[in-house]
Amino acid sequence: MFIGELANATCVGVETVRFYEREGLLPEPPRTEGGYRVYDVDAVRRIRFILRAKELGFTLADTKELLELRVTDPDACGDVEGAARAKITDVEARIQELERIRTVLGDLVLACAANERTGECPILDSLAAEPERKGG
Numbered sequence: 001m002f003i004g005e006l007a008n009a010t011c012v013g014v015e016t017v018r019f020y021e022r023e024g025l026l027p028e029p030p031r032t033e034g035g036y037r038v039y040d041v042d043a044v045r046r047i048r049f050i051l052r053a054k055e056l057g058f059t060l061a062d063t064k065e066l067l068e069l070r071v072t073d074p075d076a077c078g079d080v081e082g083a084a085r086a087k088i089t090d091v092e093a094r095i096q097e098l099e100r101i102r103t104v105l106g107d108l109v110l111a112c113a114a115n116e117r118t119g120e121c122p123i124l125d126s127l128a129a130e131p132e133r134k135g136g
Contacts, residue, residue, distance in 0.1 A: 006039045010047040017047070025050055025064050057087055 007014045020026040026046055029037045046067065053063040062083060069076040108123045 001039050001043075003037050003039070006043055006047070009044050010051070012047060012051070020047065020050060023060055023064065025060065025067060057091060058083075062087070 001009070003014050003017055007017050010017075017026065021028050026043060029039050029043065031037055049067065049070075050060075050063055053066060054060075058066065066080060066083060069079055104126075108126055112121060112123055
């Protein structure tokens with residue numbers, strides 16, 4: 001299949017396919033005598049793998065590493081498990097940060113509701129304030 005057909009089959013743009021090639025996530029395909037790229041069904045599988053990994057929060061670098069493990073080392077399940085565990089830790093940290101943000105925003109909304117119509121807005125004041133330093 002040609003690049004447009006691959007893009008349609010995977011619901012990505014042609015430029016995305018080219019980007020994945022440049023980044024080494026998708027091997028450069030053979031070309032016809034006229035210079036057109038010709039992809040096989042493995043390219044569809046790889047792009048779908050990339051998209052699923054992205055949905056799970058893996059970076060392009062993480063995804064490239066996972067693809068390399070998949071291709072070069074069929075016994076690398078432990079490495080893949082380690083990458084998944086690291087991603088879980090990252091997701092849990094992001095959830096904690098988002099919960100903290102939700103709490104702060106909720107407090108700001110309550111403060112704003114209590115202020116009624118004054119010239120000051122607790123939300124805007126809070127955003128303009130100096131950020132708290134983490135750690136020492």
